[in-house]
Structure formats: structure tokens, C-alpha cells
Amino acid sequence: MASLIEELIDVLDKELDIYQQLIPISNEKTQIIIKNDLTELQAITDKEQLAVDQISALEHKRDTIMENIKIVINRKSSDNLNLKTLIQLLEGQTKEQKKLSILHDKLNTTIGQLMENNRRNKSLIEQSLEMIEFNLNVIQSSRMAQGNNYTKDAAQYNAKASGTGMFDAKQ
Numbered sequence: 001m002a003s004l005i006e007e008l009i010d011v012l013d014k015e016l017d018i019y020q021q022l023i024p025i026s027n028e029k030t031q032i033i034i035k036n037d038l039t040e041l042q043a044i045t046d047k048e049q050l051a052v053d054q055i056s057a058l059e060h061k062r063d064t065i066m067e068n069i070k071i072v073i074n075r076k077s078s079d080n081l082n083l084k085t086l087i088q089l090l091e092g093q094t095k096e097q098k099k100l101s102i103l104h105d106k107l108n109t110t111i112g113q114l115m116e117n118n119r120r121n122k123s124l125i126e127q128s129l130e131m132i133e134f135n136l137n138v139i140q141s142s143r144m145a146q147g148n149n150y151t152k153d154a155a156q157y158n159a160k161a162s163g164t165g166m167f168d169a170k171q
Helices: 002-035 038-072 083-089 094-146
Strands: none
Touching (some): 002 038
């Protein structure tokens, strides 16, 4: 079991490293969203996707290790064995227990920070989309208002067909 715990610690260490690398990337993403630089946004999203792919591979490995630990400690595969529970089960192994506990706390802190950054970025993107929608509505309204010129008898004059849509489909 000791080798499984060491392998788990190694995997969690690698995950923590990648999550910590994502924090400055998510902060940079905030600035890119504010600048409205779509090219840079695509580039940084590609960086994030690479990190997510690495984390997914490590998560799969971690799940496999946790399943193997369940077998060694005679837990049913349907039982939920999370890191916190495993830390409690390692009462006699203080060195491993301490390492896992520190990793657990660091992962929680780092992931919490990433979640906050992602919430902020999501909010900025939603605000940007709302502004784009507002601008489109203003443009469309002004185009439609241009064709509504009436005389005092309420009969429309200057009845050019300027088009009701925003885009010219004839091009």
C-alpha cells in the first residue's frame, strides 16, 4: 500500500503544479477579456485546454490508484473513498498522512482561486455579450427608424425600401 500512497502523492503533486500554472493564465485571461482581444483570447484558451487535458489524464490515473487502494484496504468498489477519508485511514503513517493533508489543503485553495477567477471571467464575457447585443439592437433600431418619416396627414412619404434587416443578403 505504501507504493500506492507514494504514487498518489506524486499524481496529486503534478495536478497541483498544473492548477497553480493555471492561476496566472486565468488572471491574464481576465486582462485579455477586458481588452477585447479575440486573437489572444483564443491563444490563451488553447493553453488552458492543454492544461485541462493534462489534468484529465492525471485524474484518470488518480482514480485508478484510488480504486487499487480500495482493493488493498478491502473497501467495496461502490464505497466512496475520497482524499479526506484516506487521510483519516492513515493514522499510523504520519509522514504520508501529513503529505496528503498538505496536498489536500493546497489543492482546495488553488482550485477555489481558479473557480473565483473563472466566475469573474464568465461575468466579464456575459457583460461583453450583453453590450454587443445592446449595440446590435441600437443599430437595428436606428436603421428601422430611418424609414419612418411621416407627413402631418400621417401618410408615409420617402418610402424607400431600405431593408428591415441589418445585413444585405444580395452581396
